[in-house]
Every structure is written in C-alpha cells, then in structure tokens.
Amino acid sequence: MLDYDEEAERYDTLRGGEPRAAAAAEAVLSLVPGGARDLLDVACGTGIVTRRFPAVRPGLRVTGVDLAPAMTRTAAARLPGAVVRADSRRLPFADARFDAVVSVWLLHLLSGPEDVRAVVGECARVLRPGGVYVTTVHKGASHNVGSDIDAVLAARPPSPVRDAPADVEACAAGHGLLPAGQARFRGHGQGRSPRRALADLRRGWFVTLPPGEPLTEEFAARLAGLPDQDRPRPDPVFGLRAYRKREDGNLEGPGGDR
Numbered sequence: 001m002l003d004y005d006e007e008a009e010r011y012d013t014l015r016g017g018e019p020r021a022a023a024a025a026e027a028v029l030s031l032v033p034g035g036a037r038d039l040l041d042v043a044c045g046t047g048i049v050t051r052r053f054p055a056v057r058p059g060l061r062v063t064g065v066d067l068a069p070a071m072t073r074t075a076a077a078r079l080p081g082a083v084v085r086a087d088s089r090r091l092p093f094a095d096a097r098f099d100a101v102v103s104v105w106l107l108h109l110l111s112g113p114e115d116v117r118a119v120v121g122e123c124a125r126v127l128r129p130g131g132v133y134v135t136t137v138h139k140g141a142s143h144n145v146g147s148d149i150d151a152v153l154a155a156r157p158p159s160p161v162r163d164a165p166a167d168v169e170a171c172a173a174g175h176g177l178l179p180a181g182q183a184r185f186r187g188h189g190q191g192r193s194p195r196r197a198l199a200d201l202r203r204g205w206f207v208t209l210p211p212g213e214p215l216t217e218e219f220a221a222r223l224a225g226l227p228d229q230d231r232p233r234p235d236p237v238f239g240l241r242a243y244r245k246r247e248d249g250n251l252e253g254p255g256g257d258r
Helices: 004-014 017-029 052-056 069-078 113-125 148-153 165-174 194-202 214-224
Strands: 038-042 061-066 083-085 098-103 127-137 177-186 237-245
Touching (some): 017 052, 017 177, 017 237, 052 061, 061 069, 127 165, 127 177, 148 214, 165 177, 194 214
Parallel strands (some): 038 061, 038 098, 061 083, 098 127
Antiparallel strands (some): 127 237, 177 237
C-alpha cells in the first residue's frame, strides 16, 4: 500500500487536481439532501474535495478527518479549524452528530471486511436518523477502461475487493442504512498513459505487484512495450452509493434480517 504521508505533496497533481475534485464534489452533493447542515468527510485526504462542499452549497458546515499526518496538515491549511486527525474506525464524534457523512476512495484501502464493517458502523453511528452516508464503491473496477494498459494488467494477481457494491450494501443494512441513490463522476486527468502506468507500478500502486519483484518487472517490460507511451487512455468513471439512516433507529432491514 502507498505511504500517504509521502504521497501528500503530489497527491492532487497525480490524481486530476481541481477538475477531478469538482466532479467528485458535485456528484457527492447530488446525493446529499438540500437540508443537510453538518457534513463529515471521512478520509478527507488533502481536503481538495472537502473544501468544495461549502463552496458549492453555502451554509453547509464541513468537518474533515484523516489519519495520515501530512494529509491532515494539507487539509487543515485549506479548512482551518475544521480538520481532525483520527482513525476512521474510531471517529472522535458523538452519536448522531452529522446530517451527512462521506467516504470517498476509502473502503477499497481497508485491510479486510472487519475494517469495512468498523468504518461503515462508525459512519452510521455519527449520522443522525434520516441522514445520508455517501461512499465510492468498486474503485478498482473504475480504472479498467478497456485500454491496452488494462489488457496487460488483467493478468496480474487479483487484489481483494473490499468495496464491492453488494458487500457495502449488506454492511450498510446491518447498521440501519438503506439504499438512497447512486451517482457517477469522471476522474478528470486520471487517464493513464503506459509511461505513467509504469511509474505507478514502480512506486507500489498495484498492491499485488510489489516494486522490485521479478513478476513486477515482467509487467513493467510489457507496459514499456506498448505504443504511444505518453498518450493518456480514457479517464476512469467512479461510482457512488448513498444510504439513508432509518428514522426509527431499527437495525433490521425491510425483510427483518439483521
């Protein structure tokens, strides 16, 4: 896994910068009720998306939380007094504190199903009844745009999928969160060229291909052999799912199953 303290300085530049942030914020807010007043952005990273929420919707109060110190410092510079360093599995907020909770590009990074349940459970805990939780799902699949780069990488050892939509929905239901909508947005500027994919490979982006391993070098050679080394392939398109917290606080779903 990448070291997000090391990534902080170049994180935005390598991931589409302001155009991607604008697309993400707009899509998230399309799923957040207009009456929401307090929004928590879990794993807010550099705050580049977080700061757009109140800019797009005046009157919306935002709080960001992230575990990586360098990310937290960058976000705090963008949102003074509104960013907290904390583990998303143990959020330092009271129950029913927020009208909306957001976790963009987080669940896929977690180490296992237990952590996914812990994070979703914490997001549900700090959410008010009737509030909405919005999260990205199946991020890994979003990057497969059917390009020649994807054809090369398709043969790599598969990574565990922590944020499969069906799994996230089942986990959400166990915490009293019911489906409340979907949205998609384009990752502007994130279309990889072969040369960029090779650079990502070298710095450990692909978790099942550790830098320096013989298998990793085989994939590096295949990427280096692709044509148009500097031509970006199509941008990824990310998926969002929204879940509304039951008003009655009952953790059972419509069919009565926990």
